[in-house]
Amino acid sequence: MGSEAVRPVVVGVDGSRSTPATVDLAVAEAIRHRAPLRIVHVWPGRYTGVFKGRTAVPTPADAKRLLEVTARRAELAAPDLPITTELREGGAANVLAQCSEEAELLVVGHRDNPFTRPSWGSTAAYLAHHSASPLLVNRGVAHDGPVVVASSARRSGSATLGYAFTEAALRGSRLVAVHMWARPGGADGAVPVVRAGGYAAERGEAAHRLREALERWSGQFPDVPVEQLLVSDLDLPYTIERASVRSRLLVAGIGETGRFSELLYGSVGPVPVGLRSSTCPALLVPAGWPVHPDGGHARVGARFS
DSSP: OOSSOOOOEEEEEOSSTTHHHHHHHHHHHHHHHTOOEEEEEEESOOOOGGGOOSSSSOOHHHHHHHHHHHHHHHHHHOTTSOEEEEEEESOHHHHHHHHHTTOSEEEEEOOSOTTTOOSOOHHHHHHHHHOSSOEEEEOSOOOSSOEEEEOOOSGGGHHHHHHHHHHHHHHTOOEEEEEEEOOOOOTTOOOOOOOTTHHHHHHHHHHHHHHHHHHHHHHHOTTSOEEEEEEETTTHHHHHHHHHTTOSEEEEEESSOOHHHHHHHOOOSOOOGGGOSOOOOEEEEETTOOEETTTEETTOOSOOO
């Protein structure tokens, strides 16, 4: 390791069936970002499958075994990757939120069965609003499609766009920027007045805002092909579902509000038969998270060899 402090990629493991895939994803991200890996478990966990203990109630020995098994898996996948483990006590959501304060990236898993239980679960949903670092949720295998980013076309969403451009560059992928467009209504909730040609003008203004938001980053990432997609607020849920089964990665902003992220983690009911395919990982970026195009994400310091 170099002399500079390096923010690690932190992965939270709980012993569920998705744990091995989540660790594999975190290893790949640590290599991609050239950062060390820290495996964190908040005791007690679920301990299902190969991680299940011999007693009905999980013990600290089960927690230590889980960390040993997952660390060994990571070491086999990346022998040169610096790996540490950490056993914590408390509420998983709060502890992982604390870990995110010193992380380059926080990686967590989805529920055991995303087909019958499509929502993320309470821990991931809490982190979607409170993680201090970018949050990557493992929801399945990435596809061969593009990186898809939800753009608000506002200055506050610049970090999300910059991070998405960097991720697309790291993956050698094209980028699709999705902007949700809604007709402006009255402050009192009245139906907006429709005038001749008004629809086209309002949609044109939305397209202009999206182009302006993309111009800054397109100049810094000239090798990343960019496609623009305007969707209405009524079409956004369907767009997210289709992007989930066709994309490499979904990127959105993180914060106390945000319809895109809420639609990602708040799905209810079973997944329609036609969409029962592995959904790609979702990445949520805090407002203001700095990005350096020449050196990857800004929080990476020294590199490991």
